[in-house]
Amino acid sequence: MDNAIGLDSNPYLVNMQLDLFFAAYTKVPVTWRDYDYTPNFNKMYYITEGEGYLKIGKQEYYPKPGELYIMPAGILQSYSTISDNTLGKYWCHFTSKLGDLQLFDHVAVSSYVVQPEPAEMKGLFERLIRYANRDDLTSRFRIRSILLELLSSFFDLCGHTKLNRTTNSTYDKMSAVLQHIEDNVSLQMTVEELAHIAHFQPNYFIHVFKNFTGLSPIQYINRHRLEKATQLLTFTSMSISSIADSIGLELSYFSRMFKEHSGYAPSTYRELMAGPRTK
Template sequence: MEHNLTLYEKPYYNTTDFPIHFGSWIRGSNFSAHWHEHIEFLFFKTDDYVVTSNGISYKTKKNDMMIFNPFDIHSSEVLKDETLFYVITIYPAFFADIDLKNVMFQPHIQNDPVVNRYVEELYVAFQKETDDFGMEKKSIVCRLLSHLFQHYKIEALTENEILARKNQRKKIGEILKYIARNYHEKLTTASLAEEFHMNEQYLCKFFKRKTGKSPTQYINHYRIEKAILFLETSDYSMTEIAFNVGFDDSNYFSRIFKKHIGQTPREYKNNFSKQ
């Protein structure tokens, strides 16, 4: 289980050898808000996964696909124990002869049979051991991208829109990094506003627009993720864990934990120990 993805997700594949990565995940936990410089597709083989991209939440169904354009801030929330999905990552090297800096795709594609076919073809291609230098995989990805360009491309952004998007991503990135470094301290919307020289009301609206959560919701969510790590890997008491992740009231910690996870911290630890 992964709970602590960093804000900037570095490429996890040797992009100099081959600029496409295909993997499958069975995930029973959430991933925190982060962004990356490559294009990423999640293709869902099961229902009930909530993905938030740039502040908008989408409940996915089987055969849906989520597209994360470069610099899209995205996170997830699982609605059941296990969700199976494919991850297709296309690194910038693949687009060496194409200028994609101002092209964006729609984020949520719902059960498109053409997309489904190409994804399954790509899955089969990645199971093979061939000596064709990846030509079959590249061919399938090119056909997939051509279909997306024709049917799911958002109007090209202007240079000013690109700059504004990068500046907003930088600002929200700074706030999220600050929370990641200081989640165990006393954090409030007022203290965040003071730290980043922003009006408190504006900060709350900006944060919600970019992440889909209020600052308080996000901080609690992040703290619960950290608490899960302590529950799984340490012998700390519930009170010690609450304090270590920024809660000064263990009863409040327990209520927030149960609201997010569906069981109390102690119940979670006991169930995890039985696995």
């Protein structure tokens, strides 16, 4: 039996936690080198000039301009210069976690290097660097969006990409639970109800759910509700009370929860997302 599934069929990816540490463009010095180390974060390099050496796991590479590399967390790595014509690269360091595991613990790829469209890739990295140097609410959203676009481009181009599926039965059960949450976000749900769908005892269900999503069931439901509310505030003209109803929360509780989550009242957030209006 094939022990993998397509990336687009996994609901846990929706809940992936993405955090950017650094983003920049660098022409590396001739002293740029490190051997046999294992980072606890992912690295992404888009090569624009020069030459050098990378080793990712057991695979050795000599990067060329136009190539995009992913160097996943938890994999033994090395890098160095090989001449005075050193690498020029856009790069970023980031984490991408699904529950307690890194994204690349779940994903098997056939290669760590692809050749994307140059103008698109440079544009994405330049936007990422610009927003990484800002400290405002909308920049945080845009950073996540750009990281997802970069990862999507990589997975689209790297060919054979599969999501590891180590426990079919548990995966199927948790898929059913997450789909139930998605379909019933306007209704009240209990841990006991969700555990019954998975055919688990409640305490064990909570443990399994947190391993898969990184959140408790209640935290996941509330975050899902707030993400849906954020989309409705940004892209629709629904009233705030209607939005609260659509995610199963009373208006006062929704307003308080949204402000705790975003730092803004729902009405203020909507005005912020709308931007300045011309008169």
